[in-house]
Amino acid sequence: MLVIMRHGASQEQIENVINFIKKKGFDAHVSTGELHTVIGCVGGKVVDPRDIELLDGVKEVIKITSSYKLASRIFQPQDTVIEVNGIKFGGSHTGVIAGPCTIESYEEMDETAAKLKETGVKILRGGAFKPRTSPYAFQGMGEEGLKIIREVADKYGMAVTSEVMEISQIPMFLDYVDILQVGARNMQNFNLLKELGYVNKPVMVKRGLSATFEELLMAAEYVMSGGNREVILCERGIRTFERVTRNTLDLSAIPVIKKLSHLPIIIDPSHGTGLRDKVAPMSRAAVAAGCDGLIIEVHYDPDTALCDGAQSLYPEQFSDLYSDLKKIAPIVGKSIDTQEIKTV
């Protein structure tokens, strides 16, 4: 931490700050510049920088050490690669997850999964518990839904990812799913994150609507500090003044996170844009920017979908997109792992 004194701060003010810092358990290193005196604070104690900012003569206080360690690339220079059902996220791998927004029925999951398997997908998504803005909207099928998605996934040799909303749901989820998702609205549900640190399955943490990259990495740190190092980060759009798109999908998340962290960063273009005709362009863009994975909403018949049909691709649209992505990935040194399709 560095304390920058105002131009013209008195010797008394400087000493007052030094005393305050020492009282908080820091060592103080003073250096005097042309215009400003700068006090470096060394030591392990935690202090709120604003406490110092309020002292007389202080211009600014600057925190240096970032608050995340386990998630930081400084802590681990090489990429974390997470493998689920033969599909890898991170390093030179771009994993693809697909499926409907919500689990609606066995038939819906079965028909959708059949199409996805044909395309080469090996991880199936689908919500069983849905965070809905309105208490009067469909809230998901619950455990019944998890049973369905598991059964269908097993039938087609696929893995499962689904969103967990509550600590009390974790044991149930461990019975059915392979990747536990934390939704954007729960990204700072710190109790939930902490509990997921004790789970031995990968956790996907979605960036909150107004979360900074640092806060996203801190959310990952919560999970990792419990012992679980398999965290996948997911950019799914942030809230800005622009309302033509549902959210503003921030693809700079890809180079930014890759510089700051060793964790894989994947993109959700379906929630990120909210409209089907924007999903394919943004998926291609994400792969071209070097993302470690994609999670895309696909429904065997979007017109009848109970939820978010408007942002779900038709199976044939997805299949075309998938084929484009396989061409783009190698240009940026990545490959899209895919289900081997046995043709007799």
Add this chain to the structure above:
Amino acid sequence: MLVIMRHGASQEQIENVINFIKKKGFDAHVSTGELHTVIGCVGGKVVDPRDIELLDGVKEVIKITSSYKLASRIFQPQDTVIEVNGIKFGGSHTGVIAGPCTIESYEEMDETAAKLKETGVKILRGGAFKPRTSPYAFQGMGEEGLKIIREVADKYGMAVTSEVMEISQIPMFLDYVDILQVGARNMQNFNLLKELGYVNKPVMVKRGLSATFEELLMAAEYVMSGGNREVILCERGIRTFERVTRNTLDLSAIPVIKKLSHLPIIIDPSHGTGLRDKVAPMSRAAVAAGCDGLIIEVHYDPDTALCDGAQSLYPEQFSDLYSDLKKIAPIVGKSIDTQEIKTV
């Protein structure tokens, strides 16, 4: 819901939309304007407007009915007035809540409460479970803290408000506190909100960092739909591009919420600005704008506070502010209820 067709939409496109709407269970009322055909949809079924927006020839789809009902002023024209320990929020009343950010020790709460009682405060705040961005920061005293705040409040004849973070904590909170707070980061923790609907104590819901007013009212609706009609809304600053202030305190929340809803709207200037020297001006502003209450951080010795000391007022600053607020309130037709101070 209204479907606006594009200028020049064909008869076939219009009929296609009408068929789609009817299939979803609506009645369709067509009216043809100079430039646009407008299709009114009548009926109770839920449909995602984007599903219609994607049909050929559709320009825009407009939802008419707002999704909140119980929280709406249309549902209840007169103000909801919530009374806790003789202090009222709503109508012509402006209630004041004060106390430290965090419960740190018996001594801290006792010294702070003694000062607040002198000023006239009858509701004490203090966090026992703290949502902290970093897993390595102090996370609060837990139930031990709740015991302390209850004991101190009882000593001074005060009521208690504190933040509940988890469904599993609700029974514990009911033993100690009089108002259950839902923090900004939990404003869309829908399961928690739902459970609080079954509680028979007032619930204070804080606006999320990037929540619209409509979403805040929907959060209240979640609580109210469970049966609990005692909801206090709290504006505590939103996240914008400006970073000099910790958040941007949106005081227009006061006239906006008062027009849309009958629920009381209170202001948290401490989190809303993040710096002590901004708290007093913004508190005065909030009362002048007609708010139904304030929740202000005060610490008997902010320099030693474990958390958010920088935004906590000194007791004497708070006392001066309180006296200003009592002068401003009557100018806008409100009064600040206060503890009778018995002088022998």
Add this chain to the structure above:
Amino acid sequence: MLVIMRHGASQEQIENVINFIKKKGFDAHVSTGELHTVIGCVGGKVVDPRDIELLDGVKEVIKITSSYKLASRIFQPQDTVIEVNGIKFGGSHTGVIAGPCTIESYEEMDETAAKLKETGVKILRGGAFKPRTSPYAFQGMGEEGLKIIREVADKYGMAVTSEVMEISQIPMFLDYVDILQVGARNMQNFNLLKELGYVNKPVMVKRGLSATFEELLMAAEYVMSGGNREVILCERGIRTFERVTRNTLDLSAIPVIKKLSHLPIIIDPSHGTGLRDKVAPMSRAAVAAGCDGLIIEVHYDPDTALCDGAQSLYPEQFSDLYSDLKKIAPIVGKSIDTQEIKTV
């Protein structure tokens, strides 16, 4: 400027940074902390901090000296008080400016000004050149409008403020107006600001829709660096995700600007909210927060206004508000100067 090296940066990386800095004309002062080496850069040359950020081993670069000087309270500790027609902005004074959005006709200005004079207003506002989002909307009366507002103001002993949009319009404005306004969309029209630095009349600079406080002060600096020290800053709402209000009026501008700068800060609640019924509460709030002035849209008959009638007050609403403001100001140590109304 301070360069923070990454934890574990090599000696070679540190020396490379020092060489780079010296090449740019700085002196380098190295101090070695527990975790990080910090290099202080002293000297007058300008460098883009990002150039250093890109060097190997660099964690962060921190600029210390703020870019504005003339506008800074460090440069001038006492408040700048600007007086126009006997009305003062700054210090213990809160000046009020009122009038319609647009100059529409002599009759409109005359009827509005007559009402405002009765209330006690001495500075009249009105747009002659209107920045309109659409090229097809009414663009203002131009010089004809300026003639009208001047004539009406003279009739009632008032001063005039109006928005100048173009360098080429400045000489014309000097003939008619007493305060030259720079609109939010022009806040970074640096050429215009520079020219206004050579004018010897006060300039009011409105905060841009997405301008930080620092950028607003830099805009003032542009004017001041030309020699004109009479700059009034105006908060008129910023753009956020919330769309119920036209903009989010950021009243924390008042304590923030007053701390950073000696220049007066006034509030425009009409553009800041965009709806008449929000104007009075936010005006009261602004005065309670200690603003140095208000600029409010009032129209003698808002229902017939050509522009922004929806955010214009009726004269009787304004008169009631004005009387409230005169009661609130003294509570915060300010007074609202007013036109003496001679009663025979």
Add this chain to the structure above:
Amino acid sequence: MLVIMRHGASQEQIENVINFIKKKGFDAHVSTGELHTVIGCVGGKVVDPRDIELLDGVKEVIKITSSYKLASRIFQPQDTVIEVNGIKFGGSHTGVIAGPCTIESYEEMDETAAKLKETGVKILRGGAFKPRTSPYAFQGMGEEGLKIIREVADKYGMAVTSEVMEISQIPMFLDYVDILQVGARNMQNFNLLKELGYVNKPVMVKRGLSATFEELLMAAEYVMSGGNREVILCERGIRTFERVTRNTLDLSAIPVIKKLSHLPIIIDPSHGTGLRDKVAPMSRAAVAAGCDGLIIEVHYDPDTALCDGAQSLYPEQFSDLYSDLKKIAPIVGKSIDTQEIKTV
């Protein structure tokens, strides 16, 4: 325009609205739904929707016709393709513009252009007049700079683009440049836009930091309404709460603008991210999303650049990127036109 009456609005309120609408010159078509009465307003007059919103019993007012016409794809279904020096923007073409942020000297432009020509670039960028936040920063070489860039471009058979900041500069720019740029801070400098409507060279309009897509299209409409139909739109990042990147580059601009408008949309990844190591990933992403062009900052020696060196690519980085882009474009049905490099 549609006026939605509140649930339970009285017959008198409805009639009052109808009278108001008719007084404003509209025809009113009333249709009564289950819950709401909706009044359709037909006719050509302009009215501020908020005027009606303030009438008793009104819930909401919805504008239907979009304000831009010439820029709209409804007005012109086929893509506008703009050709400059053999390079096309729009349709199946992705044009590339490159060059330094600022024109610093003949040598700088000459060395940079020589490198760019080798890569295949045919349009050179470089600022002569720089909009700088600080009045104390380097403001550009002015006309001297324009002479240099023209001379260098002619030497290598290239075209020139540069930012015009002022109406009075237009004639000078017409002497030297082939595309006139309007910067983000000037996107709503309506007078400047209007004047550029009378120019017979292409105009590139950059999206403002907080401009919506609709406002960007309205800015284009200003130019087009003067007669100049050659407008290129440019996304260069918007301002959000995230500050790790200088701006948030909103690549969804590509599919969004392509749906709403026939005008070409190009991307500026240099300003959009502000850091060199983010430029290549975002450029690849933009081409994969189907953009009509890119404008990229390249400097022959970024370490010595006077301005924005940190976001400028080294020539060899640019050359590698360019070769990637040529591979990605065909996957999305586009091609990158390039300078024929004659090898003897």
